[in-house]
Amino acid sequence: MNMFTLGQRSSNHWQMLAIRGVVAILFGIVALMWPGRTTLALVYLFGAFALLDGIAMVVLAFRAREYMIPWWMLLIEGLAGIIIGLLAFFSPLITAIALIELIAIWAIIVGFMQIISAITLRDAITGEWILALSGILSVILGVLLFFQPINGLLSITWLIGIYAIVFGAIAIVRAFRYRSLARA
Numbered sequence: 001m002n003m004f005t006l007g008q009r010s011s012n013h014w015q016m017l018a019i020r021g022v023v024a025i026l027f028g029i030v031a032l033m034w035p036g037r038t039t040l041a042l043v044y045l046f047g048a049f050a051l052l053d054g055i056a057m058v059v060l061a062f063r064a065r066e067y068m069i070p071w072w073m074l075l076i077e078g079l080a081g082i083i084i085g086l087l088a089f090f091s092p093l094i095t096a097i098a099l100i101e102l103i104a105i106w107a108i109i110v111g112f113m114q115i116i117s118a119i120t121l122r123d124a125i126t127g128e129w130i131l132a133l134s135g136i137l138s139v140i141l142g143v144l145l146f147f148q149p150i151n152g153l154l155s156i157t158w159l160i161g162i163y164a165i166v167f168g169a170i171a172i173v174r175a176f177r178y179r180s181l182a183r184a
């Protein structure tokens with residue numbers, strides 16, 4: 001099966017991609033409208049998004065299994081979304097704490113690596129101070145997230161909301177491109 005045939009067949013399921021995009025945009029709008037709500041609201045919104053997105057991907061995987069060689073990747077992605085969504089509903093506090101802790105740890109590790117790289121590479125590159133500054137800011141972000149988790153969640157809510165809207169818009173554009181391919 002050539003790529004054109006694969007593209008034609010996958011274009012027949014543009015509706016699932018469009019639904020995925022609409023769900024992402026709705027999630028993003030809700031996240032931006034309620035930035036000051038509790039951590040629980042963020043976790044439930046994320047859980048609903050992950051669960052609905054996971055279900056959409058599982059449906060798409062089963063629809064695509066006849067013609068799409070890596071259909072099982074879509075299935076794994078969908079199942080992961082369902083599991084994470086359910087975890088968010090049944091253990092919201094653990095989910096919120098884990099989210100902030102992971103971001104804080106990541107920011108601190110990345111920051112220290114950037115600082116070390118700037119020091120190590122100072123003779124090999126110019127403008128190493130920018131890398132060092134980026135590392136310092138990253139470490140500060142990580143420390144602040146540990147000591148101000150609610151403010152961190154507020155910021156994350158905005159970022160997730162913006163990301164979801166952009167992700168959804170791109171999915172809808174792709175869906176309509178697939179629809180055009182199906183008609184052609």
